[in-house]
Amino acid sequence: MADNKGVMAYCEVADGKLAAIGAELLGGGRKLADDLGEELVAVLVGSGVSGLVQEAIALGAEKVYVVDDELLKEYQADSYVAAMEKVAMQAMPRIIMLGQTNVGRDLAPRLAFRLGTAASLDCLELAIDADSKALLQTKPVYGGNAYAVFTTEYYPQVVTARVKSMQPLERDDSRKGEVINVDAGLDASAIRTRVVEKVVEEVEGIKLEDASIIVSGGRGIGGADGFKQLEELAKILKAAVGASRPPCDNAWVPAGLQVGLTGKIVSPDLYIAIAISGSSQHMSGCSGSKNIVAINKDPEANIVKQARFAVIGDWKKIIPAFTEKIKELMAG
Amino acid sequence: MNMIVCVKQVIDPEAPPATFKIDTSTNQVVPPAGMSPVIDPYGEYAVEAALKIKDAVGGKITAISLGTNQLRDVVKKPLSMGADELVLLEDEAYDGGDSFSTAFALAAVIKKIGEYDLILCGREASDWNAGQVGSGIAEILGLPSITLVKKIDVADGKARIERLTSDGYEVIEVSLPAVVTVSNEIGEPRYPTIKGIMGAKKKDPTVWTPADVGLDPAQIGAAGRKTKMLKLFQPAHEGQVEIIEGESPEESAANLASKLREAKIF
Ligand SMILES: Cc1cc2nc3c(=O)[nH]c(=O)nc-3n(C[C@H](O)[C@H](O)[C@H](O)COP(=O)(O)OP(=O)(O)OC[C@H]3O[C@@H](n4cnc5c(N)ncnc54)[C@H](O)[C@@H]3O)c2cc1C
Numbered sequence: 001m002a003d004n005k006g007v008m009a010y011c012e013v014a015d016g017k018l019a020a021i022g023a024e025l026l027g028g029g030r031k032l033a034d035d036l037g038e039e040l041v042a043v044l045v046g047s048g049v050s051g052l053v054q055e056a057i058a059l060g061a062e063k064v065y066v067v068d069d070e071l072l073k074e075y076q077a078d079s080y081v082a083a084m085e086k087v088a089m090q091a092m093p094r095i096i097m098l099g100q101t102n103v104g105r106d107l108a109p110r111l112a113f114r115l116g117t118a119a120s121l122d123c124l125e126l127a128i129d130a131d132s133k134a135l136l137q138t139k140p141v142y143g144g145n146a147y148a149v150f151t152t153e154y155y156p157q158v159v160t161a162r163v164k165s166m167q168p169l170e171r172d173d174s175r176k177g178e179v180i181n182v183d184a185g186l187d188a189s190a191i192r193t194r195v196v197e198k199v200v201e202e203v204e205g206i207k208l209e210d211a212s213i214i215v216s217g218g219r220g221i222g223g224a225d226g227f228k229q230l231e232e233l234a235k236i237l238k239a240a241v242g243a244s245r246p247p248c249d250n251a252w253v254p255a256g257l258q259v260g261l262t263g264k265i266v267s268p269d270l271y272i273a274i275a276i277s278g279s280s281q282h283m284s285g286c287s288g289s290k291n292i293v294a295i296n297k298d299p300e301a302n303i304v305k306q307a308r309f310a311v312i313g314d315w316k317k318i319i320p321a322f323t324e325k326i327k328e329l330m331a332g
Numbered sequence: 333m334n335m336i337v338c339v340k341q342v343i344d345p346e347a348p349p350a351t352f353k354i355d356t357s358t359n360q361v362v363p364p365a366g367m368s369p370v371i372d373p374y375g376e377y378a379v380e381a382a383l384k385i386k387d388a389v390g391g392k393i394t395a396i397s398l399g400t401n402q403l404r405d406v407v408k409k410p411l412s413m414g415a416d417e418l419v420l421l422e423d424e425a426y427d428g429g430d431s432f433s434t435a436f437a438l439a440a441v442i443k444k445i446g447e448y449d450l451i452l453c454g455r456e457a458s459d460w461n462a463g464q465v466g467s468g469i470a471e472i473l474g475l476p477s478i479t480l481v482k483k484i485d486v487a488d489g490k491a492r493i494e495r496l497t498s499d500g501y502e503v504i505e506v507s508l509p510a511v512v513t514v515s516n517e518i519g520e521p522r523y524p525t526i527k528g529i530m531g532a533k534k535k536d537p538t539v540w541t542p543a544d545v546g547l548d549p550a551q552i553g554a555a556g557r558k559t560k561m562l563k564l565f566q567p568a569h570e571g572q573v574e575i576i577e578g579e580s581p582e583e584s585a586a587n588l589a590s591k592l593r594e595a596k597i598f
Contacts, residue, residue: 109464113471118432321582325589
């Protein structure tokens with residue numbers, strides 16, 4: 001245990017680029033490493049990822065472990081867990097941080113179990129206990145109704161951090177760092193899954209994660225037709241359209257629009273929640289918004305309590321008038 | 333096709349957030365009065381996924397549930413939906429576990445059951461939102477795992493599986509046996525039929541203690557934990573809502589737009 005040192009950030013690569021979560025982990029990891037007085041290392045796993053080393057260093061890593069192999073072209077648990085296990089055994093880090101993405105959700109628990117421990121997923125806050133140097137892992141439980149602080153005496157301590165929960169550092173290309181290439185040593189026959197197709201479901205207009213305004217609808221919208229009205233409002237506001245889970249489950253909107261614990265995590269300047277009750281699982285995805293506006297017929301709905309502004313009533317009456325007034329104000 | 337589904341009993345996650353309470357002296361959640369527990373929603377989606385496979389190619393579904401104070405009416409739901417067998421791990425020794433000790437116990441039970449082509453779990457349970465048990469079982473049993481699954485087709489000892497990605501999904505082929513964790517995109521769980529409910533009533537679950545499964549109590553439940561919970565608390569929601577009024581809904585709507593403009597929010 002005493003042998004485990006340093007903070008390791010697994011930096012996901014998407015479309016040949018460092019995914020935003022990597023920069024966030026390096027930012028958050030930098031602070032943990034400084035508090036420990038230990039080093040921050042980045043890990044890049046994939047095929048043709050060596051070119052990203054300098055960027056990881058510019059974002060705060062002192063060392064970058066690279067596992068570059070043709071067999072790692074696509075994320076698959078078998079190959080990536082094996083690669084990360086090798087890196088972890090060589091580097092013996094105290095902490096391994098991953099992102100709470102669809103890759104991190106898959107990789108972190110398998111890696112943790114492989115290393116003989118369990119992970120904490122979806123951490124909102126990570127801090128070092130000054131006395132024990134243990135990693136304090138704060139994560140939502142009960143759908144966000146409560147938070148729990150976990151720690152573990154088994155090393156490495158494996159966690160995923162929620163997207164946007166940590167601040168990246170200012171990129172500084174004058175930073176210097178060391179590169180360590182690790183041979184994946186993979187045997188194709190040990191990869192028991194095969195990705196036969198990747199389907200991208202294009203979403204028209206602005207992406208949810210990038211939007212500064214989101215117009216979001218819930219079960220009370222009642223159908224795909226209702227969402228047309230939300231789309232119209234979104235277009236005027238240059239906003240993205242989002243949803244709670246029921247509209248996605250009912251295929252009124254694509255599944256990719258789901259906001260929440262098991263959907264997208266968003267933090268726009270303005271989140272307009274229309275006919276959404278504000279379950280803890282939904283709020284987990286949007287409570288980071290600067291301003292929440294609730295439009296709901298039920299004054300007791302949880303979303304109303306958590307909003308900055310609310311209008312109580314039937315959205316079918318409210319949204320057309322709201323849209324008209326917005327148009328007028330924007331023209332003026 | 334022999335399928336095993338892991339599904340547990342939880343406090344109803346759809347209960348209004350205002351009813352959620354914690355006893356801070358014991359670091360435990362106080363079940364809301366007068367509300368029955370339910371089977372974990374993602375576990376229920378996993379049962380549905382198994383039933384879809386059974387509909388398509390036939391097979392046997394065994395549900396396993398680990399916990400204490402399991403209400404028979406609740407944990408029998410998989411049976412009433414169409415599962416064939418129910419195994420309950422009911423013993424105080426299983427209590428207070430984390431993902432590690434729970435996956436460990438479940439893996440041992442799965443080994444004891446012996447015959448399996450597909451093991452299905454929910455993507456994450458609604459109580460601890462840990463999201464690890466399925467992956468853990470796969471590691472312990474040395475099986476491939478595919479998480480966040482929205483569709484499963486099986487044929488010729490292989491499965492063709494759709495897995496959610498950040499911008500869509502990927503189609504993955506895997507040879508069986510394998511472990512999958514199921515997401516809600518699989519489709520709404522079916523309602524139990526009257527016949528299903530009657531059948532479930534008559535069916536006695538198999539109850540296994542740690543000794544029955546050959547488990548050492550030191551490895552399961554609270555004793556087998558790798559993680560320690562230091563604190564459990566309810567986050568404070570600061571902020572005061574301003575209700576925007578008007579003579580009519582239309583006027584309130586216009587007032588809201590003006591208010592947002594004044595506050596320079598758009
Ligand atoms: C483990 C787990 C993970 C989950 N993850 C997510 C997640 O990521 N995202 C998510 O959203 N959910 C998630 N859920 C589901 C969640 O628990 C709720 O079921 C869901 O968020 C409810 O969606 P809703 O608010 O649209 O529907 P409801 O709770 O049914 O609320 C509908 C609201 O619409 C209002 N309304 C109805 N008609 C009108 C009208 N005409 N005008 C104005 N208002 C009207 C009602 O007053 C009500 O407040 C998850 C659940 C579990 C167990």
